[in-house]
Amino acid sequence: MTGLGTLDAWVGRTIGVGWLPTRRDLDAYQLRCLNETIGKARVESPFYRSLAGWPETSHLDELKDIDRFPLTTADDLARGDPSLIALPLRDAVRLVTIPTSGTSGRQKRLFFTEADIEATVAYFEHGMATLVRPGSCVAIAFPAERPDSVGDLLMRGLDRMGAIPVALPVDGPVEALVAALRELQPAAIAGMPVTLGAAARCMAADGGPPLRIETALVSADSVSPSFRTALAVIWGTEVFEHWGMTETGYGGALGCDAHDGLHVRETDLHIEIVDADTGRVLPDGSEGEIVITTLRRRGLPLLRYRTGDSGSIAESPCRCGSVLRRLRLAGRIGEPVALGDGKRLRPEVIDDAIFAVTGVIDFLVEFRSGRHMVVGLVTSDPRTVDEVRSVLRSHPAIGPALRAAGIDIAVEIAVDPPPPPCRKRRVLGVEHVA
Template identity: 40%
Template sequence: MALPVLDQWLVRRMGRADKLPPSKDALREWQLARLRTLIAHAQANSSFYARSLSGVDPASIRSPEDFSRLPTVSPDDLREQPERFLCVSQDDIARVVTLQSSGTTGQPKRVFHTRDDLEATADYFDWGMRNLVGPGQTALVLMPGERPGGVGRLLVDALSRSGARAVAHGVLEDAGAGVDHLLAEEASCIVGPPAHVHLLAREWERRRLPAGTVCSVLLCWDSVPDALADNVERIFGCRVFRHWGMIETGLGGAVECAPGSGLHLREADVFLEIVDPETGSLVPDGEFGEMVVTSVLKLGMPLIRYRTGDRGCILPGPCRCGSPLRRLDPHVRRLAAGVAVGTGLLRLEELNEALYAVEGLSDFSARLSGRTLHVLVCGGNGVGERAKRALASLPVIALGVTENVLQIDIEMKNDAAPALPGLGKRRIVIDREL
């Protein structure tokens, strides 16, 4: 019986001579050994870690609890002189990514990747995508593919290794053009941000194109609402997989083994801890907390115990596929993904689930200006009224309207463009941030 594809990747990445997947305990011991090596490497070669990990004996790290007592790295640390994290010469850096966080006007983060880092990601993409697209099949990628080391280019290169093909469409600007491209390339798989794939699905539905042409979809780059995933699955009549990853740790982080099973972590490269955001202590599997990540084999610019600001949960128990890789709950959210509206906190995830469940709604954006929540809704006739009723079903909005501390303004847009341009992660915009 063939090993699950991610177990095949794990065996190769760990360099196991017996070609058999490790037990969970053996995998954890391998990770701890790599972490000890990483700490020593960072102490010796990075000015940041020489100071922050001063006095830490790598040999003392014998358990996850030992590791969890090390200091964390914050996004602000990364914004301030990111070169201090480097453990190699800048001549060894193949790509630098500049990240401006949503709603932040200060100094951006800069993340450095070596050629080995980019190759490791391409290798992971190759194996992780084999559940979605096979030899001779084509995936349409709703991301740019021109920049070397960018996610689109890495996917194009990765899929060619297994005999599949990826075509980079670029950032979706028009759903009609996207569907035309999908049909022209005879693509059976779509990879892209949830909002853009949903817009594509609604255009597919509007044209009354048949289900079954698209066989699989990978939703990535941003959080995935359940209502959106359900719509995409229903309209295309296919399996919908979810992905979680970060540019800071090398893009790929976890991918769904099978729909509904949870996201298997990229544990040979990314060590994930779930901690209480207030105390920093580890929480048990099955409980949500802040996601703290360590790039285990990323030696050029390692991040050791980086606080992501994301809220996540490790699913307890084994996956039915039998893999030793731990599973991430698909409902990864930002810890601070809400805005105060006078009667409480309105969370983006609540808007997502309420509005993507609206019949015919293609996309939306939300902006809070004073006491008014402006919602731009994309869709056909009647969508605006249905969206208004859906918003009124949310308790925090209903109470705010009743107590006259919140007003709702619905604006309709019925073209095929996304509600928000570009690849920025979706959020509720507050006017004072602009």
């Protein structure tokens, strides 16, 4: 693998320095872009034009001065009154509507221009070059049929860098996905953890020919240690994590060979970490809510947008040599499972414990009537039911928490039809707390 040297070189060209950028180069570029974005948003976006709490002086002298500006929330984006859009709708080439958790009946609507789409394709082109060689076949396990969807943009970026992207059938049973992978024999794969984990475990259990996949780009959900281990054992895969969301223009931060945090897409995003309760900016190394400000997006700029994800900025330089800041992810804000009496469990802990059982292909977790944790397994071995039950009861965090809250564990084979493999993993039927 090539590390992030290729990406840093592209960043240098993109920000206009023509060489490998220094931290000073990046800070100067971000400061210039922030001032441009703030000025345009205040003049052309009805939302930011009327936003209360705007400082008297909009110009930033230093990057840290951005904390003078108010935070933007998903509810602001979903409400859309006044609109955050800073261009005529005729200039938008892509409209994305996505649900907003905790906002009843509302959806976030995001608009992208041709320039926004091009920036994302370029990021995917150069980011994927750090883990995929030209000429390599890359299996895409994201939905890619819709133009300008994340799967489509990723395939366009891979095509530009000389790889051969092929979309997998992700809207059917996992067996169809496995059959396509065996026929394709890809050198790399990209998809969500649930999708890739189910495919790998299904392949390991069905008695068919094994497959070797060198690298995997995993995005759109948390990555557990047991998932990494499964892909390494079954496919011999090195997992590279990616963080992004529709609000970031899909691309956001990418892991490197050091596997010690994800390098931020600093050509297009300024990132802060804030206290989720107070909104106060936290120093590097402290865990809090990830807040983004878009740098080059002119159609729908986002200033200090609360992502709902938790993480921290690494304090020390990366071993790979990149000067790009590193984001360490820590799960989703507001989604610990409330068990009662102040006791909580993070969904990522449950996910890691269950998927660590080798017979598990896929699973669903649901809390029923407040006192029953029901795990529905997809497995080819009925003995897996007892193994999962035993693992959950003996787990040092899960077992005591459930017993203290008076919650019993039921593990069963999931009824037909099995859950679709292309999805995020969520714990159902529970109260979430911030």
